[in-house]
Amino acid sequence: MARHSLRGELVEAAFEQFHAHGFNGAGVKDITDAAGAPKGSFYNHFPSKEALAVVALERYGSTLRLADLKDSSVDPLTRLRRHFEFLRDGQLDQRFLRGCLFGDFANEISDHSEIIREAIRQGFAYWAECLTCAVADAQTAGQVSAGQDAETLAAFLLNAWEGTLISSRTERSAKAFKPFFDTVFGVLLR
Amino acid sequence: MARHSLRGELVEAAFEQFHAHGFNGAGVKDITDAAGAPKGSFYNHFPSKEALAVVALERYGSTLRLADLKDSSVDPLTRLRRHFEFLRDGQLDQRFLRGCLFGDFANEISDHSEIIREAIRQGFAYWAECLTCAVADAQTAGQVSAGQDAETLAAFLLNAWEGTLISSRTERSAKAFKPFFDTVFGVLLR
Numbered sequence: 001m002a003r004h005s006l007r008g009e010l011v012e013a014a015f016e017q018f019h020a021h022g023f024n025g026a027g028v029k030d031i032t033d034a035a036g037a038p039k040g041s042f043y044n045h046f047p048s049k050e051a052l053a054v055v056a057l058e059r060y061g062s063t064l065r066l067a068d069l070k071d072s073s074v075d076p077l078t079r080l081r082r083h084f085e086f087l088r089d090g091q092l093d094q095r096f097l098r099g100c101l102f103g104d105f106a107n108e109i110s111d112h113s114e115i116i117r118e119a120i121r122q123g124f125a126y127w128a129e130c131l132t133c134a135v136a137d138a139q140t141a142g143q144v145s146a147g148q149d150a151e152t153l154a155a156f157l158l159n160a161w162e163g164t165l166i167s168s169r170t171e172r173s174a175k176a177f178k179p180f181f182d183t184v185f186g187v188l189l190r
Numbered sequence: 191m192a193r194h195s196l197r198g199e200l201v202e203a204a205f206e207q208f209h210a211h212g213f214n215g216a217g218v219k220d221i222t223d224a225a226g227a228p229k230g231s232f233y234n235h236f237p238s239k240e241a242l243a244v245v246a247l248e249r250y251g252s253t254l255r256l257a258d259l260k261d262s263s264v265d266p267l268t269r270l271r272r273h274f275e276f277l278r279d280g281q282l283d284q285r286f287l288r289g290c291l292f293g294d295f296a297n298e299i300s301d302h303s304e305i306i307r308e309a310i311r312q313g314f315a316y317w318a319e320c321l322t323c324a325v326a327d328a329q330t331a332g333q334v335s336a337g338q339d340a341e342t343l344a345a346f347l348l349n350a351w352e353g354t355l356i357s358s359r360t361e362r363s364a365k366a367f368k369p370f371f372d373t374v375f376g377v378l379l380r
Contacts, residue, residue, distance in 0.1 A: 020301070021302075022212075022214060022297075022298050022299075024212060024214035024215050024298075025214050025298075025302075097301045098301070099297055102356075103297055103353075103356050104297045104298070106356045106359050106360050107212075107289055107293055107294045107297040107298060107356060107359070108212045108214075108215075108294065108297060108298045109212075110359050110360055111210070111287045111288070111359065112211075112215075117359075117360055117362075120360045121360045121361065124357065124360060148372075148373070148376075148377060149372075152368065152369045152372050152373065153369070153373060155357070155369040156350065156369035156370065156372075156373040158353070158357075159350055159353030159354045159356070159357050159369060159370065160346065160349055160350040160353055161353065162352070162353035162356050162357075163293075163348070163349030163350055163351065163352035163353035163354075163356075164349045164353075166292075166293050166296045166297060166349070166352050166353075167314065167345070167348075167349050167352075169296050169297070169300050169301065169307075170296050170300055170307055170310045170311045170314060171311065172307075178342065178345075179342045179343070179345040179346035179349060180346065180349065182338075182339075182342050182346075183338070183342065183343060183346040183378070186338075187338060187377075187378065188373070188377065188378070
């Protein structure tokens with residue numbers, strides 16, 4: 001099982017260290033120490049810290065329950081609300097620390113690493129595609145005005161969410177989520 | 191003039207280095223080198239890199255033309271549109287690099303430095319206050335529905351903007367601004 005391989009342990013450790021300390025804040029030695037591995041073993045598994053960051057970003061994407069946004073057995077507006085409530089509750093559980101690894105790395109390192117920028121771009125693109133599916137289904141169901149382009153509105157929701165996480169980290173209060181939920185579910189998605 | 195003092199040179203250099211490379215990516219030596227100053231001179235002027243980061247954040251806030259949002263001689267919706275167009279044009283001029291120093295530091299370092307987190311919190315609070323003024327004036331003028339709380343809507347606009355910058359850095363395309371302008375000025379502010 002990958003989880004018990006050294007490579008798997010390095011990925012898990014990197015995911016934690018990058019998310020907690022950022023790309024520059026988490027060194028290769030921090031990651032190997034956290035995985036209980038000798039530093040020299042790192043390059044047997046990954047050509048660079050950047051390459052491991054790409055795998056950590058993919059690992060992060062898999063935690064977001066994006067497939068639920070396409071689950072046509074659930075009312076589309078309920079899918080959207082549950083999705084953002086799930087993400088909000090995760091941030092509350094983390095006491096407002098960490099935020100979104102895509103957004104963290106986009107701000108910290110995407111100007112300096114083309115492979116990391118591309119991994120974030122792909123992660124956001126799939127997230128936006130899943131949101132677009134739910135928004136379009138809500139429009140078809142007559143729950144949301146069809147006057148807005150579903151893809152544009154979905155991209156806007158994703159941006160607004162990423163900014164909300166920034167606000168939650170500086171405010172460290174559940175109140176930071178109020179503008180998002182009030183405006184998205186009270187004004188935009190209706 | 192402060193601009194020609196060594197302290198002023200260090201602030202300018204830090205502003206550039208932090209914005210280009212992040213908090214952890216810009217070392218004290220990078221900053222003193224960029225200012226043409228010996229590394230040892232740093233601690234004559236600042237007790238820590240964190241303390242200089244706080245001054246750089248204040249310097250960043252002063253570039254945002256926030257007072258224009260309160261200029262009652264200009265139509266309020268025009269103030270809001272010009273504000274975000276000014277910020278967008280700045281990001282286009284920078285070829286989608288850098289983003290917002292508040293958002294960059296919020297994602298990278300606010301979990302680890304209380305004084306930096308507080309400086310960002312204050313920066314965002316003043317920005318939100320200026321946006322609230324323009325939104326409330328637009329409501330009074332009948333340009334924007336009074337059904338939404340001005341402060342909540344202003345906080346949402348600021349979050350959506352911060353997330354839009356994240357998207358613009360990963361997309362590196364002017365198209366990244368379309369969801370913001372279409373949704374804010376086509377749907378929310380009307």
